[in-house]
Amino acid sequence: MEKIVVCIKGVPRPGTVKVDPVTHTLRREGAELMLNPHDRPALEMAMRLKNRYGVPVVVLSMGPPNVVPLLKEAYALGADEMILLSDRAFAGADTLATSRVLAKALERLSPFSLVLMGLKSIDGETAQVPPETAALLGIPSVINVREIAFEEDKVLLIRGTDYGEEELEVSPPLIVSVTTKMDYLRPPSFKRILESRELSPKVFTASDLGLSEEHLGLKGSPTQVAGLFERVREAKGEIWEGDPEELAGRLIELLKERGFIKS
């Protein structure tokens, strides 16, 4: 089987990020970045496949230079090679503009058997990038996968659906988004943490990928964030006092009225 690529994202640590008041996008440079928690299952899945089948793992991330520590974290978890996709022009990208960049980068990294991504990020939470990137590349995508095996030239997968599970057999290459729930996530290796201090990722810019500005970043994003607001819940409660039996009767009437009980 050809190599595995894992796409990871740096997300702001909750509580440390500010929103740009004009563009409504996140001011990522100032914020404290952490590895998107849902990417860890993707990395874990990749390492299990590497240990079982001996396939090398490349980790890649689109982001500003301050995601380099996250790439090193992925190296410490077992990734063999680190790639950073970094360019001012990438900033403010929505999921489509992001997927264009990832798709170009993945083309550059071809051949690969499998691309693993987290189910979603904790900042955007769209879950769109895995299937979007696959569509741009013209390869299949399988979402919410909890188990992967290689058998000869096929990839066997088990994924969770809304109603249960299904088993699939797919010809590589394909993109997989990994379940958020895994029984065990390994910690980074001390040896590899020490090694990663001397290493740097390979960097690709927009021109390295052959991408022009109108497809990138904020300008290249067909969706724009119109506004960000915190949902305020105003609990309107009523307090009824009186005889319990009477109140019970009143409550049942109210529930019937509101359609919660069929009369």
Next chain:
Amino acid sequence: MLSYNLTEEERILIELIKRIGEEYIRDKALYWDEREIYDPLPIRALADADLFGLIVPKEYEGLGMGVRAMCLAVEWLSYFCAGISTTYAASFLGAYPIILFGNEEQKRKYLPEVAKGKKLCAFALTEPQAGSDAFAIKTTAKKEGDFYVLNGVKQWITNGGIADIYIVIALTDPSKGARGASAFIVEKGDPGFAVGKKEKKLGLRASVTTDLIFNDCRIPRERLISKEGMGFMVALRTLDYARCGAGAQALGIAQAAMEVSLSHAKKRVQFGQPVYNFQAVSHTFAEMAMRLEAGRALVYQVASYIDSGAKDFSGASAMAKCFATDQAMWICERAIQMMGGYGYMRDYPVQKYFRDAKCLQIYEGTNEIQRNVIARELVKHYK
């Protein structure tokens, strides 16, 4: 309150141990203690993090670090759960004989798997009639052609049943007394080797302790470490190296006990103020902090001394173990007292620290024996 001039690698090590403690240990420690459960998951995490290779030489896929690094790892693991750190540290106790006295074949056969955390080790010296009087062991190892046949019982062995590699000290020549013992590598699955029931302990309940039973246990002669007659040399030298580890465990437990009780004392209001304001309480914490720091300074000074290549450190390591473990027991007892009723309740961790700390005064050489060692060394220094 004191800095120990940690190297960058040492700082990274501590960060990693803390991370493992937070992710795999902290929320479950009290539960494992309550139910006396050995959970292999944190051990697997330590293995995946390459931490079982800390003191294994680099040529055998280890990290080649020293006693100081081992103590830092053990101290911080103990902060989260001393039961887990016991499983971890006891594996080093079983690995040291191979590292210090093993031949090239033995090192190449066993150490890489130990470093990768694929095989846990155990160290078996104690027998029912031979605790502090280690020379009273009766397990025999009779040479029969290309094999040794072991017969006897080892008592209270940490990692019994979960380890794959057991270093067993047995008598090859009972007539020679102390010079008649030899060290052997017994592997799980060797014929005639069985593990007894899991012991029910006061503390360190997440760790597994069992008897080992040798009933015509037949092992190939290549399993002999060093030469016949070197058994006690191997055992005592191994204990010299590992002793600081027990001291480090004490530091981690005491640190946790002090922090939890201090945090409580700052919040608990009686007679209109936090109880920390009362001198009886704040002075107790001052005393705790002093004793803990003194223990820490001693353990790490001895660890650095050993790492610098010292040959004669039995007395120093005995001091580190004895002092730190005695202080930990004192600190834990006071920590319960400072928390009052809350200290006594099993919903709170302080009582667990107290029960865990007690074993440290007993194992790896009781503190009475440690004092014997110090006394013996003392006359060598002050003639």
